[in-house]
Amino acid sequence: MRCKSLFAVLLGTVFVVFQASRVLAGAADVLVSTAWLEENLDNPDLRIVEVSVNPGQFERAHIPGAVNFVWHTDLVDPVQRDIASAENFQKLLREAGISDGTTVILYGDTNNWFAAWGAWIFDVYAVPNVKLLDGGRAKWEDESRPMTNRVASYAPGNITLGERNEMIRARLSDVMAVVDGSDQAKLVDIRSPDEYSGRIFAPPGVQELAVRAGHIPGAVNVPWGEAVAADGTFKSADELRKVYAAVGIDGSEPVITYCRIGERSSHTWFALSKILGYEVRNYDGSWTEYGNTVGVPVVNLAGTVWGGK
Known part of the structure; x- marks a missing residue:
């Protein structure tokens, strides 16, 4: 019995060490x-992509060599509410000089909200070697690192996309299945x-609303914001694990993240899945879909009622 107990303890220790090393390796694989x-700005196998939400950021100045993806035109379908089609997304990536062997570094303003959303779209299309700049723009x-307003241009890339991976995307029907x-x-x-x-319908100044x-x-x-440190970088894996374990999120069950339109929840999706x-x-329909259905x-804990204003 003592041998069995000792074996169980050793096995458990090995498992914990393996899990910890896997998480640490995961963070290193998805964050730079x-x-x-800055040391790798001239790496020809690297492509830097800015995805910011505030207009004019990229045009004012950006990381040298970066290309600009506009979230509300480049990364979405221009007619129906959906992410960019495989055809349009592949065209966008090729025009940015991205090939099958390219490493992509995404960054943006507002703590990488839309950069993380971009990373989620890259993942939907199973694009490998995609990382976030920890701390973002x-x-x-x-840190007064180099910036430029010169727009880089590249020879077309040759990346080829496959089918969408819908396994990392939640739909309204998936959410309703959890609710019922x-x-x-x-x-x-x-x-x-x-x-x-329910005290407010949406953050001040936003246009997308639910009734x-x-x-x-x-x-x-x-x-x-509970996932980031004061400088905007992600907290350590141990800190993140404690943050989410406090509300019962420990990886033992699947998770669905959501926000208002799916971009802030992509940041949490990144922390939980990638780190x-x-x-x-990620439920990209989020509250604007659910709250309007x-x-x-x-x-609604606050009991607020929409008055049409």
Whole structure:
């Protein structure tokens, strides 16, 4: 019995060490530091892509050699609400000089919200060797690293995309299956506490609205900012694990992240799936779809009612 107990302890220790090393390797595989990127600006096998939300950022100045992807025209279908088609996305990547062997570094403003959303789209199309600049544009600027307003141009790349990987994307029907109990998953609402409680419908100044406030039944609230340190970089894997374990998210069940239109939740999707290795889907329909859908249950703790203004 003593031998069996000792074997179990040793086996458990090996498993924990393996999991820890896998997570650390995962973070190294999907994030690059500002120092590393500056040292590799001239690497011909590297392509840097800015995905910012605020207009004029790239045009004002950007990381040398970077190309600009405009989130609301380049990364989405221009007519129906959907991400860019495989044909259009492949054309975009080739025009940016991206080939099958290229390593892509994504960065942007607002703590990489839309850069992370771009990383999620790259993952939907199973593009390998895609990483985020940890800390994004703000950290690069704060450290006075080189910037330019010169727009780079590259010879067309030859990347070829396959079919979409829908396994990392949640639809309304998937969320409803969790709500009605026919499927098991943890719902993580990464919006602000005021949005989650229903006190406000959306952050000030945004145009995309839902006519109902509140959150999806069963969802826990972990605002996206809890995943980052003061300088905008992701917290360590151990810190992230504790943040989410505090609300019952420990990787033992699949996770669905959502926000308002799917971009902030991509940041949390990245932390949970890429750094911690959990099984995660991003619900890009998010609250603007769910909160505008007739007949779905809503939890509105604040009891606010939309008045059409």
